[in-house]
Amino acid sequence: MKGNKTVHLFFLIGLLLLGCKEGNKEVSSAAEIPGTQPPEGMVYVPGGSFLMGGKSEWAEPDEFPRRNVGVSAFFMDQTEVTNAQFAAFVEATGYVTTAEKALDWDELSKQLPPDTPKPADSILEPGSLVFKPTEGPVDLRDLSQWWEWTLGADWRHPGGPGSSIEGKMEHPVVHVSHEDAKAYADWAGKRLPTEAEWEWASMGGLDDPVYPWGNTPADQAAKKANFWQGIFPFRNDSLDGYVLTAPVKTYPANGYDLYDMAGNVWEWCEDKYRADAYAQELKPEEAFNPKGPLESYDPGDPLAAKNVVRGGSYHCSDSYCSGYRVARRMRTTPDTGMGHLGFRCVKDIDSKGP
Secondary structure, three states, X not given: OHXXXXXXXXXXXXXXXXXXXXXXXXXXXXXXXXXXXXXXXXXXEOOEEEEEOOOOXXXXXXXXXXXXXXXXXXXXXXXXXEHHHHHHHHHHHOOOOHHHXXXXXXXXXXXXXXXXXXXXXXXXXXXXXXXXXXXXXXOOOOHHHOEEEEEOOEOOEOOOOOOOOOOOOOOXXXXXXXXXXXXXXXXXXXXXXXXHHHHHHHHOOOOOOOEOOEOOOHHHOOOOOEXXXXXXXXXXXXXXXXXXXXXXXXXXXXXXXXXXOOEOOEEXXXXXXXXXHHHOOOOOOOXXXXXXXXXXXXXXXXXXXXXXXXXXXOOOOOOOOOOOOOOOOXXXXXXXXXXXXXXXXXXXXXXXXX
């Protein structure tokens, strides 16, 4: 425990000295901490302090104000969890995902205005949200224009009935809820990353970059990640080689040897979402390994509790969500599964060593 206290104190002092100065500072390496040989399929992410939040013309209000935080070193899955990995979990446990269960109207109604009528029972059957491109330009504030509730859509059938993951076992698993992701993480002896851990890892050791690949503009980065090239949501020029998900490790890794920290699929974080999370004052000890707010609040959807998702997906473009930026925050309800939503896990490092 003495070693933990020393590292913790070092971080607190570093954060206080950092003040408003921008830039990232790594404070540990694999050689400095015993027991840092990554488990299979994971990589070592050094601890450090950084200025978290928006840093470009596309930054959203919920990315401000920027704030100084620090994180301990940790292990992170090198890739998003794949269909093959998730299938092994299901085979070992018999787990049934949220999308494979009928909707619980009693729970769902709590997220809706009080007078919302109950839909037909057929609508509450197992299903998930599947992307359907539009025929032309639409109001990008209305997600229902391109997301369609599809009965029978789930991780095994990402496009709905008749689709399958055959030949796509190395693609990221999709249609997994926050609850599903946590169940997998528990089984694997891991956990979901905090929002601060995710942002720090996505930068890959670069000094305050806009994207995991650096500062090359997205319109010049089609071969660096899987995201939308063209006009969303109706024309995808697929300059990156894929319309939907791509196999993990298709594009270059970042500086920490992590793949798909930009694009492919959004990734669940442990943190609850609050639009004003960064405006909440943190005590020095709270700025070290911050855990996020205690309660969720999305002013655009105040009745629904939500969790943070990060990293963007094959849908993202500068004209729509620019989700591939390292600071971009998105949110969704923990019981939601979608065709562009997956996850990866992290694992704490045993500072006592082997």
